[in-house]
Amino acid sequence: MTDTPGEGHNSKNDAGLKIKAYVERVERLAEERQVTTDDIKDVYAEAKSNGFDVKALRRLVAQRKKDADKVKEENAIFETYAHAIGQEYLA
Amino acid sequence: MTDTPGEGHNSKNDAGLKIKAYVERVERLAEERQVTTDDIKDVYAEAKSNGFDVKALRRLVAQRKKDADKVKEENAIFETYAHAIGQEYLA
Amino acid sequence: MTDTPGEGHNSKNDAGLKIKAYVERVERLAEERQVTTDDIKDVYAEAKSNGFDVKALRRLVAQRKKDADKVKEENAIFETYAHAIGQEYLA
Amino acid sequence: MTDTPGEGHNSKNDAGLKIKAYVERVERLAEERQVTTDDIKDVYAEAKSNGFDVKALRRLVAQRKKDADKVKEENAIFETYAHAIGQEYLA
DNA sequence: CGGACAAGTTTGCCAC
DNA sequence: GTGGCAAACTTGTCCG
Numbered sequence: 392m393t394d395t396p397g398e399g400h401n402s403k404n405d406a407g408l409k410i411k412a413y414v415e416r417v418e419r420l421a422e423e424r425q426v427t428t429d430d431i432k433d434v435y436a437e438a439k440s441n442g443f444d445v446k447a448l449r450r451l452v453a454q455r456k457k458d459a460d461k462v463k464e465e466n467a468i469f470e471t472y473a474h475a476i477g478q479e480y481l482a
Numbered sequence: 483m484t485d486t487p488g489e490g491h492n493s494k495n496d497a498g499l500k501i502k503a504y505v506e507r508v509e510r511l512a513e514e515r516q517v518t519t520d521d522i523k524d525v526y527a528e529a530k531s532n533g534f535d536v537k538a539l540r541r542l543v544a545q546r547k548k549d550a551d552k553v554k555e556e557n558a559i560f561e562t563y564a565h566a567i568g569q570e571y572l573a
Numbered sequence: 574m575t576d577t578p579g580e581g582h583n584s585k586n587d588a589g590l591k592i593k594a595y596v597e598r599v600e601r602l603a604e605e606r607q608v609t610t611d612d613i614k615d616v617y618a619e620a621k622s623n624g625f626d627v628k629a630l631r632r633l634v635a636q637r638k639k640d641a642d643k644v645k646e647e648n649a650i651f652e653t654y655a656h657a658i659g660q661e662y663l664a
Numbered sequence: 665m666t667d668t669p670g671e672g673h674n675s676k677n678d679a680g681l682k683i684k685a686y687v688e689r690v691e692r693l694a695e696e697r698q699v700t701t702d703d704i705k706d707v708y709a710e711a712k713s714n715g716f717d718v719k720a721l722r723r724l725v726a727q728r729k730k731d732a733d734k735v736k737e738e739n740a741i742f743e744t745y746a747h748a749i750g751q752e753y754l755a
Numbered sequence: 756c757g758g759a760c761a762a763g764t765t766t767g768c769c770a771c
Numbered sequence: 772g773t774g775g776c777a778a779a780c781t782t783g784t785c786c787g
Binding site for chain 4: 786787
Binding site for chain 1: 554
């Protein structure tokens with residue numbers, strides 16, 4: 392017997408070890424993700440320092456991510472509502 | 483002498499009382515604000531339950547809040563950038 | 574006839590009116606919230622004018638909120654774990 | 665002539681190229697981040713398939729992060745107060 | 756659909 | 772007074 396005496400299959404300890412392993416794997420990955428998040432922030436900061444409008448760049452990236460049709464559909468709904476209360480925004 | 487003996491003007495205690503008062507005033511106001519925030523949430527929930535598109539409503543409110551010229555300026559910058567990489571989104 | 578004469582079912586106009594109503598309710602509430610936000614600012618300004626450190630006061634308020642949240646959080650964690658155990662051992 | 669013929673200083677085109685470059689760098693990084701996010705999801709899925717409660721694991725990770733943050737936070741509070749006292753009594 | 760998590764926007768602070 | 776920096780809050784997305 393190489394393990395804790397008196398326990399047949401040692402399930403409680405095993406569970407603890409496994410939980411610890413899962414938690415640490417997740418934390419490791421979360422750190423990686425944070426690094427990438429920071430890298431994105433750096434790109435925008437660089438763009439800004441070169442005189443570009445970060446807000447517009449973010450908007451551009453966000454809209455490219457969406458399906459183009461979906462964007463137009465959203466704009467259409469918005470425009471309809473704006474019309475309904477007598478205001479204009481797009482274009 | 484009605485207060486703590488041995489202290490001429492009791493400044494330390496006074497400061498503590500004042501700090502406590504400021505903190506509690508702020509906390510009271512923060513609670514009020516939270517109530518109003520929840521009320522706004524309720525309005526949108528009601529609109530949604532009546533079949534309206536909440537996202538479009540929020541966008542409408544947000545844009546009304548901005549100066550109309552500012553909105554057009556932001557759209558213009560965005561459009562310029564989109565053009566610059568050969569894409570179209572608005573209208 | 575209880576509604577606008579000369580329009581059959583008037584649905585388009587109704588929607589517009591409702592949208593306008595929702596928007597205005599939200600805007601009204603947003604104004605209220607802004608008032609409260611300004612009140613909070615005033616409290617801090619007053620504290621500052623009386624020689625207190627605003628940053629430290631803000632920290633204090635934030636910390637107290639965090640502590641209050643922590644109680645709820647701990648209850649939630651307990652429930653989660655209780656549930657998890659219940660799932661694994663009792664179900 | 666090393667660049668596009670017929671354009672004096674070519675600034676408009678340059679801006680477009682730079683915008684495109686920024687957008688693509690961000691999109692590239694966003695993809696990486698998504699991969700990591702998916703990896704995390706996979707870890708939880710694996711844990712779940714081995715009979716662990718995912719919600720409890722997420723809580724655990726979140727709590728550990730919060731605890732780690734709390735240490736920094738407490739240091740910050742200490743500094744703030746020290747500074748506040750320093751301002752009031754030493755300066 | 757409701758809550759947890761992540762992103763973006765806004766706001767307040769600080770240095771210049 | 773302004774402009775960059777940091778943090779809080781709000782909003783949007785995604786999973787259960």
